[in-house]
Amino acid sequence: MAADHGLLPEEVGPIDSKRFLGFVWGLAGRPEDAPANWKRERALWVVLDNYSVHVSQSVQEAIPALEAANVFLFYLPSYSPELSKIEPIWNSVKHHEMPVRSHAQVKDLKRAVGTALANKAEALLAAQRETTNELCTTA
Numbered sequence: 001m002a003a004d005h006g007l008l009p010e011e012v013g014p015i016d017s018k019r020f021l022g023f024v025w026g027l028a029g030r031p032e033d034a035p036a037n038w039k040r041e042r043a044l045w046v047v048l049d050n051y052s053v054h055v056s057q058s059v060q061e062a063i064p065a066l067e068a069a070n071v072f073l074f075y076l077p078s079y080s081p082e083l084s085k086i087e088p089i090w091n092s093v094k095h096h097e098m099p100v101r102s103h104a105q106v107k108d109l110k111r112a113v114g115t116a117l118a119n120k121a122e123a124l125l126a127a128q129r130e131t132t133n134e135l136c137t138t139a
Helices: 017-028 057-068 086-097 106-138
Strands: 044-048 071-075
Touching: 017 044, 017 057, 017 071, 057 071, 086 106
Parallel strands: 044 071
Antiparallel strands: none
């Protein structure tokens, strides 16, 4: 079915607790063949909203193992998008970087989202470089 949309099987499917935890472990840098006592050198804090997958029973049960590996989940208060630095970026991507948001095939939506995020990332990096240059020239 994924191939019908030009995607690999691992690129489709629901975002469930298993997929989310796999993402967190990958973000932490844990190798696939890591021993049970694997631990990051430096702590990793992952800031989350209260999306149902983020607070699921499976995720709550994984917290002791994550913390033992020096990976910590920090939950923002409910209904507080103003505390999430990503919210304005998602809003900008959705409303300014993706003029077309309806696609007949998943691969086209995935490509549009990837392009929009890449464009936004480049704009943010350019703004950061400009700010850095201004700070360096006025100092």
